[in-house]
Amino acid sequence: MSLLWFSEVDCGSPPAIPHSHMLWNNSSRMGTEVVYQCNSGYHNVGKGNVSICIAMGQWEEPSVLCQETLCGSPPISESTEQVWDGNTAPGSTVLYFCKQGFLNKGGHNVSVCNENGQWTPPSLSCQEILCGDPPILPHTGQVWNGSSTIGSTVTYYCKTGFYHSEGNNASQCTINGYWTKPNITCLEVQCGVPPPIPHSVMLWDKISTVGSQVVYQCKSGYHSVGGGNVSVCTASGGWDEASMLCQEISCQEPVFKPHSKILWDGRSHIGSVVSYQCDEGYRTRGQKNYSICGENGQWENIDLWCEAKCGPVPFLANSEVVWHNRSVVIHRCVDGYHSWRGSNVSVCGMSGMWQKATLTCIEIKPPINHLYVLNEKCVHWRAEKYEEDTEVYKVTYIGSRDYQRSFHDKRKQFLSSKADQLDLCLNLLPVTNYSISITAVSARFTATITTNTSLPVPPAPVVYYREFETPVPTLRLRRSANTLDPISLYQVYVLPVEEIIVFDCSSPGLSDPSSKSKSSSEYITAQIHVREVRTEMNFTVGDGLHYGGFYNAPLENGRNYYIILRAVSQWKTDLKSSCVLWAEIKGTSYVLRVSLLSTAVSVGLVALVILGGYSCTWYFKKT
Numbered sequence: 144m145s146l147l148w149f150s151e152v153d154c155g156s157p158p159a160i161p162h163s164h165m166l167w168n169n170s171s172r173m174g175t176e177v178v179y180q181c182n183s184g185y186h187n188v189g190k191g192n193v194s195i196c197i198a199m200g201q202w203e204e205p206s207v208l209c210q211e212t213l214c215g216s217p218p219i220s221e222s223t224e225q226v227w228d229g230n231t232a233p234g235s236t237v238l239y240f241c242k243q244g245f246l247n248k249g250g251h252n253v254s255v256c257n258e259n260g261q262w263t264p265p266s267l268s269c270q271e272i273l274c275g276d277p278p279i280l281p282h283t284g285q286v287w288n289g290s291s292t293i294g295s296t297v298t299y300y301c302k303t304g305f306y307h308s309e310g311n312n313a314s315q316c317t318i319n320g321y322w323t324k325p326n327i328t329c330l331e332v333q334c335g336v337p338p339p340i341p342h343s344v345m346l347w348d349k350i351s352t353v354g355s356q357v358v359y360q361c362k363s364g365y366h367s368v369g370g371g372n373v374s375v376c377t378a379s380g381g382w383d384e385a386s387m388l389c390q391e392i393s394c395q396e397p398v399f400k401p402h403s404k405i406l407w408d409g410r411s412h413i414g415s416v417v418s419y420q421c422d423e424g425y426r427t428r429g430q431k432n433y434s435i436c437g438e439n440g441q442w443e444n445i446d447l448w449c450e451a452k453c454g455p456v457p458f459l460a461n462s463e464v465v466w467h468n469r470s471v472v473i474h475r476c477v478d479g480y481h482s483w484r485g486s487n488v489s490v491c492g493m494s495g496m497w498q499k500a501t502l503t504c505i506e507i508k509p510p511i512n513h514l515y516v517l518n519e520k521c522v523h524w525r526a527e528k529y530e531e532d533t534e535v536y537k538v539t540y541i542g543s544r545d546y547q548r549s550f551h552d553k554r555k556q557f558l559s560s561k562a563d564q565l566d567l568c569l570n571l572l573p574v575t576n577y578s579i580s581i582t583a584v585s586a587r588f589t590a591t592i593t594t595n596t597s598l599p600v601p602p603a604p605v606v607y608y609r610e611f612e613t614p615v616p617t618l619r620l621r622r623s624a625n626t627l628d629p630i631s632l633y634q635v636y637v638l639p640v641e642e643i644i645v646f647d648c649s650s651p652g653l654s655d656p657s658s659k660s661k662s663s664s665e666y667i668t669a670q671i672h673v674r675e676v677r678t679e680m681n682f683t684v685g686d687g688l689h690y691g692g693f694y695n696a697p698l699e700n701g702r703n704y705y706i707i708l709r710a711v712s713q714w715k716t717d718l719k720s721s722c723v724l725w726a727e728i729k730g731t732s733y734v735l736r737v738s739l740l741s742t743a744v745s746v747g748l749v750a751l752v753i754l755g756g757y758s759c760t761w762y763f764k765k766t
Contacts, residue, residue, distance in 0.1 A: 154196035162209035163187075173198055181209035183258065184233050214256035222269035233258045241269035244293040244318070274316035282329035293318050301329035303378050304353035334376035342389035353378050361389035364413050366440060394436035402449035402493065413438055421449035453491035461504035462487075472497075476504035510534070510586040516594040521568040522579055524590065528563070535559045535584040538567055542575040546714060547629045550575075572626055573599045574714050601631055601712040603721040610727045614698035617683045618706065618726050628674040631712045632691070635669040635682065635725075640703035648709060648722035668695045673710075684728075704728040 152173040157165055162185040167177040175196045181187050189208035196202055217227060217237040222245045226238035235256040241247045250266035257263060277287060277297040282305040287297040299312040310326035317323060337345060337357040342365045347357040355376040361367050370386035377383055397405055397417040402425045406418040415436040421427045429447035437443055450470045457472065461480045465473045472489040476482050485501030492498050513525040526534060535557060542552035552575065558567055571577055573596050582589040602623035609618070625631055638644055641664060668684060670691030684706055685697040698704055706726040712719050 152196070152198060152200050154200050154202050157194055157202050158205070160205060160207050160209065162211070163207060171196055173200075177202070177205075179205055179207040181207075184212055185209040186212050186260070212258060212260045214260050214262050217254050217256075217262045218264060220265050220267060220269075222271065223265075223267055231256055233260070237262065237265075239265045239267045241267070245269040245271050246320075272318065272320045274320055274322050277314050277322050278324065280325065280327060280329075282331070283327060291316055297322070299325055299327050301327075305329040305331050306380070332376070332378060332380050334380055334382050337374055337382050338384070340385060340387060340389065342391075343387070351376055357382070359385055359387050361387075363438070364392055365389040366392050366438075392436075392438060392440045394440055394442050397434060397442050398444075400447055400449065403447075411436055417442065419445075419447055425449035426452065450491070453495055453497050457489045457497045457499045459500055459502055459504070461506075462502060472500070474500050474502050476502070479507055480504040481507050509590065510583040510588040511536075511581055511590040514581065514590050514592050516579070516592065517566070519571060519594065519596045521566050522581070522592070523564075523566050524581060526560075526563050526565055526583070531561060532585070533559055533561050534586070536565070536567075537582045537584060538569075538579065539582075540569060540571070540577050540579040542572060542577045544575055544629075546574075552577075571596050573597065574627060574630065574712075598627075598712055598714050598717045598719050600719045600721050601625060601627065601710040603710050603723045604633070604708065606708055606723050606725045608724060608726060610729060612729050614700055614728065615683060615685050616706075616726055616728060617681055619679065619681050620708065620725070621679045622673065622676050623710075625673060625712075627712050628672075630714050631673040631710065633669075633671045633673060633676065634667050634709040634711060635671075635684070635690075635695075636665055636707040636709060637668045637684065637696075637698070638665045638705040638707060640705065644705075646707060646722075648720055651718060666696075667693050669693055684726075698728060700730065702728075702730040704730075 154171045157167060157177040160179050162182050163179045164182060165177050165179055173196050177194050179192045187207050188210045190206040192207040194202045194205040212233055213231040215231055217225060220239055222242055223239045224242050233256050237254045239252040248268040248270050250268045252265055252267040254262045254265045272293050274291045280299055282302050283299045284302050285297050285299060293316050295316040297314050301307045308328040308330045310328045312325055312327040314322045314325045332353050334351040337347060340359050342362050343359045344362060345357050345359060353376050357374050359372045367387050368390045369388035372385055372387040374382045374385040392413050394411040397407055400419050402422045403419045406420060413436055416433055418433040428450050429445060431445055432447050434443040434445050456464055456467055459474050461477055462474045463477050465475050470491040474487045483503045483505045485503050487500050487502045489500040490498045508527040510527050511524050512527060515523055517523050528534060537555060537557055539555045544550045552572055575596050578591060578593050580589055580591045602625060604623050605621040607619045638646060670693050686695055687697055688695050707722055708725040709720055709722045
């Protein structure tokens with residue numbers, strides 16, 4: 144049998160921690176605790192501050208770590224400076240005092256680093272020292288930047304009209320909040336008596352301070368020939384120099400009067416007198432015959448003149464006298480005449496003879512007259528010009544038609560000519576009302592004439608003549624260019640061949656479909672307005688239709704016919720026509736004889752065309 148011995152656990156003394164002390168009951172048995180506290184000036188930066196005696200007879204390693212407490216940099220107080228040795232340990236102190244230029248207004252000026260690592264806040268109050276506005280001194284101005292802190296300066300200067308006599312002109316803001324007192328003295332500038340100008344008087348109020356003025360005036364008998372007559376007292380204490388000079392008034396030589404002698408002693412100062420006497424052969428006219436030298440330096444203006452004895456006023460053709468005074472005559476042209484060349488003044492000469500005016504008065508005529516239209520083509524006029532200069536004429540002509548409201552023909556031409564008789568041919572359109580205006584550009588004169596162009600013979604269309612053996616032939620034409628479409632038409636005539644047939648192209652024809660010629664078997668089978676025809680047209684004779692109100696009757700088999708195409712233009716009572724043989728329809732054999740009444744007929748390979756005439760007659764005789 145063995146024996147077990149048990150002994151009580153004893154951990155001994157707890158481990159010491161630097162800069163700390165233990166709170167402990169001096170027991171070292173298992174489970175006993177010891178608490179560590181950092182010494183004054185230190186603080187625990189570890190994880191815990193307790194150590195326990197454990198069963199192994201050891202104290203747990205304590206995690207306490209005591210580190211010295213520091214306050215860092217002391218706080219900054221506005222407008223203050225510090226007295227500090229740089230120590231930041233608890234108990235360290237910082238002394239605060241106001242900066243230069245600031246005044247201590249009370250409060251605690253010491254800050255202490257406490258055990259918590261913080262500086263106690265100082266309560267020192269510092270107020271900036273200001274001197275306010277600098278003092279104002281009589282008759283001075285200041286050069287100052289507006290600052291009134293300690294050390295600020297202001298410089299004084301004397302105002303305009305004053306000068307610096309003596310004393311200091313600077314002031315400074317002191318530490319006690321006051322400006323140093325300047326002792327500058329400014330005395331008013333005095334210019335004294337103004338300088339005299341010879342032969343003048345001064346207008347002056349006896350004041351000679353800066354800005355005072357003195358005005359100079361020339362004495363009687365003198366006049367100013369210089370510049371300014373005012374002198375001003377300047378800031379420098381002197382009068383600025385007036386540039387005026389006074390010069391004795393002299394009227395110089397007397398005024399010359401034509402045809403007179405001067406009676407004068409040669410003196411020309413104010414009040415001097417000169418007399419005039421007319422030459423032999425002249426008589427004195429005017430109020431007085433003498434002139435006095437005036438204060439303005441001019442001889443008195445007198446209305447004296449010497450008039451020659453020339454007799455009655457000279458006569459000029461087609462003129463009248465506007466004004467005369469027995470020595471001079473002014474002429475002008477009478478109404479209906481105008482001045483062309485020459486002088487309009489007649490003058491009584493020294494010899495007693497009139498120097499007659501050379502004025503020529505010519506009858507006023509319009510620059511354009513005797514205006515007329517020749518052969519409906521050319522306009523003729525007479526140019527009334529008084530010089531050989533070239534005149535430019537603008538000719539404007541405007542055409543309109545009563546039967547064609549949309550028609551408007553407006554053209555212009557320019558003509559430059561020196562001629563007296565002028566002609567200008569215009570391409571006027573037929574059956575048109577024209578207004579023709581001619582303007583002489585330089586004379587600014589316009590003359591206007593109206594004319595109406597006549598109705599011409601309409602151009603015959605181009606047809607393709609053929610011979611047919613069918614009673615329903617189709618014919619072809621190509622129309623001619625024509626500007627009179629609204630009043631033009633085509634008529635298709637059918638002429639049955641019976642013995643001798645006479646066809647008059649110039650006859651009025653039958654415009655009424657209900658009418659029928661009683662003297663002939665010919666008839667109109669169709670009437671077509673030209674404006675409805677395009678460039679080419681085909682027409683079938685005898686198709687049984689109506690054209691323009693006319694019945695296109697079928698042709699009889701076995702009969703011979705001639706088809707004639709008639710172009711007609713008609714306006715009001717005027718009618719013009721032209722005809723062309725279009726086709727022959729053969730049923731039996733006939734001989735065609737054509738006789739021209741008042742036209743020229745040309746038969747070509749293609750068609751028979753009537754040119755340049757108004758009517759034609761065909762004679763047909765059966766063979």
